[in-house]
Amino acid sequence: MFRKVLIANRGEIALRVISACKEMGIRTVAVYSEADRNSLHVRFADEAICIGPPRSSDSYLNVPAVISAAEIADVDAIHPGYGLLSENANFAEVCRASNIKFIGPPPEVTRMMGEKSTARQTMKKAKVPILPGSDGVIADENEALEWAKEVGYPVILKAVAGGGGRGMRICRNAEELPALYNQASTEAANAFGNGDMYMEKFIERPRHIEFQVLADEHGNVMSLGERECSIQRRHQKLIEEAPSLMITPKLRDELGKTIKKALENIGYWNAGTIEFLMDEDGKIYFIEMNTRIQVEHCVTEMVTGIDLVKAQLRIAAGEKLSSIITKPVEIRGHAIECRINAEHPEKFTPSAGKITAFNVPGGNGVRVDTAQYAEGVVPPYYDSLIAKLICHGADREEAMNKMQRALSQFVVQGIHTTIPLHEKIFADEEFRSGAFDTKFMERFFERQKES
């Protein structure tokens, strides 16, 4: 096992990794920006090194600074957490060149899965169902019509260089397609200097479902079941749960086997997540792969009893999956996670500042992952996640009731948080029914406005 690990991250995930290391007897080195001098990840690591000024680009994203810190602290390995450098293949390569173990997949695989069309092709080859669409760029409106015929309406046209909804059009039939294609392409050319378009099947009311995997460095892959992450606002996940009400044991098993084969083929290792969309008929389509631990990994931990971060460390140290997970994976009960963000609960404006009161809920089946505390400060430079509140119950009903209880006991003063928003969502009939999709929040806000 590693002697000493540097955690190239901040906030709750840095503390999460530090805690896992401590429990395994591994020394920890925190790195921090000047804005995070009083953070708990700095306080609870064995060593801490300031690597730069507050801006991420000058500190947490500064590869030479992180590597230098790793060298002067003489660590064996770096855990990148999520976000920041976690899916930066160049960083993983520099680690390798510096003889420091990067705790994550090999950079070649990260790079491959980071390329959307390569990832699609790879998964298609391994018989993972992918979202039907054009294989790459569409030459003109005629090709668009042909693709649409093959994919089946409705389809969505997207700009290759796109983002933020620009250069994007939903087409419901062949008549309207040519005009929409040209509009979108022109819009994209104006906005991004690139009018290239591609096409995907459009799902009106998709659910977001993702599978957690672990893979060792000896070619063994294991699926740990799925998470449902359909409660999103502007593509930001707000609430995640495991298991999904839409995945039967049979489907879980089948998809697990398919995923296993696919990842064995590409030589994947460490933790990863395969993201799918599910259409209204319960059919599931691959959309992308995340080659890191995810924010919402905790719900999988709660229902499987497997510590994913410890598994990451053991895999990176060369252990085999068979020694890490010794019993068949079982899904027990139901877990839900709320992301508590330092944001105004209605306007969603970020709310940095000093926390004046902080009471964390506890008790049976309640888990809180946070690096915040009373008198702590939320700096304005980073993402707004200040805590994850995870509740585990015998079933979804109990988990939801537990969440309501825990939210009512979670006190944060001095800044705004999304706690009041979560309280409203957990009182919402559609949410409680479990029959929702990624458009849930839009309808929820409408209902809130009306009432």
Add this chain to the structure above:
Amino acid sequence: MFRKVLIANRGEIALRVISACKEMGIRTVAVYSEADRNSLHVRFADEAICIGPPRSSDSYLNVPAVISAAEIADVDAIHPGYGLLSENANFAEVCRASNIKFIGPPPEVTRMMGEKSTARQTMKKAKVPILPGSDGVIADENEALEWAKEVGYPVILKAVAGGGGRGMRICRNAEELPALYNQASTEAANAFGNGDMYMEKFIERPRHIEFQVLADEHGNVMSLGERECSIQRRHQKLIEEAPSLMITPKLRDELGKTIKKALENIGYWNAGTIEFLMDEDGKIYFIEMNTRIQVEHCVTEMVTGIDLVKAQLRIAAGEKLSSIITKPVEIRGHAIECRINAEHPEKFTPSAGKITAFNVPGGNGVRVDTAQYAEGVVPPYYDSLIAKLICHGADREEAMNKMQRALSQFVVQGIHTTIPLHEKIFADEEFRSGAFDTKFMERFFERQKES
């Protein structure tokens, strides 16, 4: 199910019960003394009623005040927590007379099990192994010699009215017995005005092992396995764990069946605990029964996944065990609890006062039950328990490592706590080996002095 429940307790257990009620949709009424006005159990209950001045005898132990509060708040039931009125059969009778459901066993049974010799006889009849000893008071030294012969040396002579070690003598052979008998009896007569003695087999190095049971009001009893509570200081439990390393699945099963039969015979209901001593040969002897939820109930919850407080409420509402626990009870992993007391970690002097900083550990497998918070006050009137830190791991080793990590992240400033003591215990080789007994703390303090 109940509409509204009054919680006749304070501190973490009051909040524990309030949380369970909230999760079940039951309204809650807190009662509090003037010293607890700013407590979290007051803040998080739906209603709160001040029932008296700080001293327990004038407030929490004041039966008319509690019953009046229950009447003006119009509750269906009262949960007594542990300590205070929880094993007061008179209180349970007043509840019954006032048409308020007491959440605990019937007063007749509480009274019976509260009488040590009756409890012994009851258990003996049901074939539960009991600690060999005299059946009641010993007439004179000759009878003492006869009993000792039957019980087998070493024996311990105890004053019927005794306590605090006075009127207590360990006898190792027949020669020394008569003199020791007379000394002890005289000492007891002087100290308590009553020289009556009884005798028990003396176990040099016993382990304290207890079994958690649940029983419904329809005659069904279920054992939920054991807890090991050998880490005690002056008969105060400090650390509890589940399962015990000394109980094999076979023994657990056998004892469970015996206990089940015994409690069915006496018409027990609700939650209860059967306490045993285990001798050096692994033989187990009944010592007493606690007819309430216990401080350390959480470790059983962590390894069985069963919510004991919710089960109490459902039993009291008339539900059958078969609808509360639908699957066979399984012991999963290992859980340990540390009692965090507001006491000096070496001198054990109580440390009341204002908490100036309070950071509770979180993360995977860590549970904290507390009603304290930053800026909270520990009043000098009540017991010193301010938090329970419970860690659950795949095995004892992981649970211990997790506890060390969690203790290092548990920050309490402004008062003294037992956190530093626990940190030392968890670094102690004898504790870690699991081969200890109730004399552990004495040896531990010796070692500490030497080092």
Add this chain to the structure above:
Amino acid sequence: MDGNKLDELRELVEFLKANEIAEFDMEREDLKVRIKFAGEPAVGAPGFDMAQLSRLMASAPAAPAQLAVPVAVAAEPVAAAAPVEVLHNVKSPIVGTFYESPSPGAPAFVKIGDQVEVGQVLCIVEAMKLMNEIESDVAGEVVRQITASGQPVEYGQALFAIRAR
């Protein structure tokens, strides 16, 4: 500055902070102090104060009186403000239900404006089917009945305000 003085100062500053005072000047023979706080005072100062406070206000009318004392001291040198009248509250010694009269329909034990003596019965608090007569612990004029008849009362809850004589 001796330790005692520093303690006094600490108490003063904490008091000022708790009361969200921005600037403070004081002059005495032996001491002259001027304090100005940085920025805006903290939202909901320490802990759960606002919630706590509202609960306190609701359940124990005694609390504000306690707060009033230091404020009065501070205000003293400022001007000859109208003195805040301090009334005596008769509090319930037990939890129960408050009744102003011995039986339904009967006249109340006392009414506003009545002069009462120490030991005179003011009302009844029923607890566990027992009627407990509550006596005045002060002699004076009944100024206000704080609790309505038939209402539940908790321990220490104010029942009557009396102008002591």
Add this chain to the structure above:
Amino acid sequence: MDGNKLDELRELVEFLKANEIAEFDMEREDLKVRIKFAGEPAVGAPGFDMAQLSRLMASAPAAPAQLAVPVAVAAEPVAAAAPVEVLHNVKSPIVGTFYESPSPGAPAFVKIGDQVEVGQVLCIVEAMKLMNEIESDVAGEVVRQITASGQPVEYGQALFAIRAR
């Protein structure tokens, strides 16, 4: 001001900072103090301060100097105390290993007492096998070398103290 007084003053200043006080005047027979803090008060005042502080002391010798400034200001009006000298610290702009000389055995870039110019190389910080020359950002006399050669340094860590001219 004797050491005792200085300690008292330090305590006072820390206390005022912790309470986020911006200005403080006090006058007594024997003492007249006026304190005004520059900028906003320290973030995260109470909380884990002591632990934090000891960590800061260990890892970043720059911190105490920063604290020294308000004390110096406060002392000024009191008496003709010896002025506390404020030196300029040259800090490391990167994480790495500090070397006082260009190669092992070679003489140091600068020694105590040297006069240096802006842009003059003071030392090397090695990061990722690259030798980064660290230049002085002030002209003056080298008073103290804060970090020993071969020691790791973090971002912002003080390397040399220079008396600016």
